[in-house]
Amino acid sequence: MEKSGIRVVIIGSGNVATHLSLALDSIVDIVQVWSRNMENAAGLAGKLKAAVPLSDLEKVDRDADFYLVAVNDDAVPEIFRALNDVKGIIAHTSGSVELKKLIEETGKENIGVFYPLQTFSKTTNPDIKSIPFFIEGSTREVSVFLKDIALHLSERVFFADSDLRRHIHLAAVFANNFANYMWDIADRYLRENTDFDIKILKPLLEESLRKAMSVNPYNAQTGPAVRGDSTVIAKHESTLNGTDKEIYKLISDCIIESHKITDK
Amino acid sequence: MEKSGIRVVIIGSGNVATHLSLALDSIVDIVQVWSRNMENAAGLAGKLKAAVPLSDLEKVDRDADFYLVAVNDDAVPEIFRALNDVKGIIAHTSGSVELKKLIEETGKENIGVFYPLQTFSKTTNPDIKSIPFFIEGSTREVSVFLKDIALHLSERVFFADSDLRRHIHLAAVFANNFANYMWDIADRYLRENTDFDIKILKPLLEESLRKAMSVNPYNAQTGPAVRGDSTVIAKHESTLNGTDKEIYKLISDCIIESHKITDK
Numbered sequence: 001m002e003k004s005g006i007r008v009v010i011i012g013s014g015n016v017a018t019h020l021s022l023a024l025d026s027i028v029d030i031v032q033v034w035s036r037n038m039e040n041a042a043g044l045a046g047k048l049k050a051a052v053p054l055s056d057l058e059k060v061d062r063d064a065d066f067y068l069v070a071v072n073d074d075a076v077p078e079i080f081r082a083l084n085d086v087k088g089i090i091a092h093t094s095g096s097v098e099l100k101k102l103i104e105e106t107g108k109e110n111i112g113v114f115y116p117l118q119t120f121s122k123t124t125n126p127d128i129k130s131i132p133f134f135i136e137g138s139t140r141e142v143s144v145f146l147k148d149i150a151l152h153l154s155e156r157v158f159f160a161d162s163d164l165r166r167h168i169h170l171a172a173v174f175a176n177n178f179a180n181y182m183w184d185i186a187d188r189y190l191r192e193n194t195d196f197d198i199k200i201l202k203p204l205l206e207e208s209l210r211k212a213m214s215v216n217p218y219n220a221q222t223g224p225a226v227r228g229d230s231t232v233i234a235k236h237e238s239t240l241n242g243t244d245k246e247i248y249k250l251i252s253d254c255i256i257e258s259h260k261i262t263d264k
Numbered sequence: 265m266e267k268s269g270i271r272v273v274i275i276g277s278g279n280v281a282t283h284l285s286l287a288l289d290s291i292v293d294i295v296q297v298w299s300r301n302m303e304n305a306a307g308l309a310g311k312l313k314a315a316v317p318l319s320d321l322e323k324v325d326r327d328a329d330f331y332l333v334a335v336n337d338d339a340v341p342e343i344f345r346a347l348n349d350v351k352g353i354i355a356h357t358s359g360s361v362e363l364k365k366l367i368e369e370t371g372k373e374n375i376g377v378f379y380p381l382q383t384f385s386k387t388t389n390p391d392i393k394s395i396p397f398f399i400e401g402s403t404r405e406v407s408v409f410l411k412d413i414a415l416h417l418s419e420r421v422f423f424a425d426s427d428l429r430r431h432i433h434l435a436a437v438f439a440n441n442f443a444n445y446m447w448d449i450a451d452r453y454l455r456e457n458t459d460f461d462i463k464i465l466k467p468l469l470e471e472s473l474r475k476a477m478s479v480n481p482y483n484a485q486t487g488p489a490v491r492g493d494s495t496v497i498a499k500h501e502s503t504l505n506g507t508d509k510e511i512y513k514l515i516s517d518c519i520i521e522s523h524k525i526t527d528k
Contacts, residue, residue, distance in 0.1 A: 166499070173487050176465065185439075216461070223437050
């Protein structure tokens with residue numbers, strides 16, 4: 001499904017930029033990679049077929065078809081303003097930067113969002129085909145263009161306005177960031193009180209995630225709170241201090257309450 | 265590594281009893297399966313080489329070498345009392361029932377704990393070799409006997425007194441039960457506000473668990489709180505209500521605080 005002829009500039013050289021451009025490289029012609037840091041731009045460009053690295057935004061090719069902006073949320077408006085005079089489509093990869101504000105700020109009409117719902121890191125290589133992509137365009141043409149590109153990468157591409165993206169992002173904060181903090185508390189607790197760390201829980205956590213995804217988390221809920229085991233809960237609370245104790249109480253109460261109401 | 269000659273009675277027919285007895289069946293001679301419910305006892309016994317099902321505790325073979333008690337925490341003391349007169353070793357599979365209390369209550373000297381740190385369900389078949397087993401015996405002989413059996417099932421067998429087991433169980437409540445509740449909040453939020461549910465986050469959550477286990481959860485922490493992104497946090501809080509909002513605030517504050525202190 002070669003789409004050569006489409007000339008793309010990658011703005012950014014971090015993990016998102018790297019994983020997306022490696023995946024795009026066989027589909028489109030990536031002509032340039034920009035990064036504030038020339039070494040980083042060269043590092044990423046060196047992994048691609050025929051991309052030229054640069055660190056000066058003014059040297060960005062003004063005639064490309066598509067500018068993919070994978071930088072920190074804070075830097076997105078600044079980049080969009082600096083590329084204001086390009087004819088091609090500019091899209092950012094952020095879950096939380098609103099498109100409407102960018103249209104207001106830049107006055108540019110053909111811009112969009114190309115948001116992969118995944119966390120990327122140097123060491124891992126997530127299967128890009130299974131990653132959901134959320135697409136938003138300032139016009140129908142932009143939406144269709146972005147969706148077409150995304151469909152070459154992934155089987156799961158959705159149109160999503162900024163509201164829907166905000167909802168998904170908020171859900172991800174609970175499911176992803178806050179769940180990770182629960183693992184962090186467990187990890188600290190184990191290191192302080194035993195010779196183990198979070199890795200001892202790995203088979204359990206993998207199995208629980210599998211279960212929650214197959215039967216849904218409500219029905220997969222286990223533990224003293226859902227059993228209403230007040231003896232164990234009291235014993236645990238007396239062991240804990242500070243915010244760990246506060247979190248234990250609040251979440252146990254929520255689990256008890258949520259299963260009491262709905263199970264009736 | 266056949267250990268035949270060791271005659272075992274399985275007490276219980278739930279998920280833990282089922283998975284453990286299927287794994288033990290090729291190593292020892294399971295002679296009986298007891299359940300309060302005869303159908304359930306017969307269901308499990310039917311899957312084993314040569315086990316007789318029964319629902320009357322008085323008919324349990326008094327001359328077996330090992331009685332594995334995989335029942336609800338609450339039922340453990342009652343079962344131990346009912347089997348008070350057997351000569352063989354009795355062990356339960358619970359993370360939170362204390363051995364000392366059982367010794368006091370039953371007066372029986374050769375009892376122990378055989379605790380697999382895993383959640384078992386009907387539909388899944390976790391790799392038993394990777395499951396950590398925590399072993400405790402009322403005497404050194406019992407500990408060695410139980411460890412020997414566990415080592416035939418798993419590569420990861422540890423001695424753990426009731427204190428260590430309690431610590432591991434408390435850590436698992438955070439990492440497993442509370443993380444699941446974070447997924448539950450996300451699932452509810454998505455169902456209420458979008459056409460998606462928690463499954464849209466599956467690739468993200470799988471990748472995040474992998475990352476947390478490889479670099480540790482503290483260093484894997486992402487999201488608006490660890491970035492100190494107060495704009496996004498304020499926007500999210502204004503969207504939420506009730507205990508979801510309380511949890512959002514408390515955990516965001518904890519993440520901010522914990523990364524502020526330690527990053528300096």
